[in-house]
Amino acid sequence: MDNIKYAGHNSNSSASALTIEAKGNVSYNHQKAFIFLYPQQDIFDIELNVLKFRIEHKYYSKKDNDIGDSNNKNSAAANIMQSFLRCKDKYSEMLNSCINARYRQKGYNISFAVLDDCSVSNIITVHESDHIINVGIDSATHRSKNKEGIYPYPDNENIIQKLGSISSLVVTGFHMWDCVEKLAQAAHSHGINTLVDEDLTEFFKFRFQESFFKADTYPTFNPYLDPNFNESSINAFLSARKDKPWLIQDYKSLIRQDKA
Numbered sequence: 001m002d003n004i005k006y007a008g009h010n011s012n013s014s015a016s017a018l019t020i021e022a023k024g025n026v027s028y029n030h031q032k033a034f035i036f037l038y039p040q041q042d043i044f045d046i047e048l049n050v051l052k053f054r055i056e057h058k059y060y061s062k063k064d065n066d067i068g069d070s071n072n073k074n075s076a077a078a079n080i081m082q083s084f085l086r087c088k089d090k091y092s093e094m095l096n097s098c099i100n101a102r103y104r105q106k107g108y109n110i111s112f113a114v115l116d117d118c119s120v121s122n123i124i125t126v127h128e129s130d131h132i133i134n135v136g137i138d139s140a141t142h143r144s145k146n147k148e149g150i151y152p153y154p155d156n157e158n159i160i161q162k163l164g165s166i167s168s169l170v171v172t173g174f175h176m177w178d179c180v181e182k183l184a185q186a187a188h189s190h191g192i193n194t195l196v197d198e199d200l201t202e203f204f205k206f207r208f209q210e211s212f213f214k215a216d217t218y219p220t221f222n223p224y225l226d227p228n229f230n231e232s233s234i235n236a237f238l239s240a241r242k243d244k245p246w247l248i249q250d251y252k253s254l255i256r257q258d259k260a
Helices: 041-060 070-102 156-162 176-189 231-239 251-259
Strands: 018-020 032-037 109-114 131-134 168-173 193-196
Touching: 032 176, 041 070, 156 176, 168 176, 176 193
Parallel strands: 018 131, 032 109, 032 168, 109 131, 168 193
Antiparallel strands: none
16 A cells, blocks of 8 residues: 555546456456445435535525525525535546545556446546456345345455455445445455555545545544544544554554654
8 A cells, every 4th residue: 555645654538447247357467456336326326415415404504594485495496406516526526536646546456346237327437447347246136135134245255356466455435334344354354455445435425525635645534633523432433443454543643644
């Protein structure tokens, strides 16, 4: 991970990326890999709906917004939609900037993993050099309980094998404590130097508009610098990351390095 810029430490691109169908059938030229799990439109729709709800809440909570009659209601809806569309564009622009500045420009092989019957959302700008991995399970299977009453997951060993011979891996996408962590743990167990970029998981929607956020730097969030975090919440934040070496452990040292 030495080529990532750590804190203290284009839209015209073609979408004709290579789809990896079978195990091990692509030879990668680099040993550093980046993978974004499930950048599908249905998941992005859920993420963007949260942003829209926050815009609506902020708009309607303003005391000077009189929306009693139908004209004002229509005007409010139009204003909210305009704000949401601008926010959506910014979300896409910043997400692609992060992938590009943190990883693509640093020589990482870029892969996007999708369920077999899904495609990469146009929120993502896919470059010709990128790879699209079909993970070996379709959405209907993944979202239907099996006879044991469990939702089936893609085979992480299969995904890792499709990434080729790699020594380091950055895992991002959806969702941090579910598919992302499962793949990161599996990669780590193979001796692969693994990092989860938490900025580029479902936390992205809460961070990308913050003043501290930088497209070329990870991590951008530090619980010790967030005024909303008290000692108890900081301890809970760090405790969730204990014994998980694919997650950053020492946020205090990042503060010292920032000030150096």
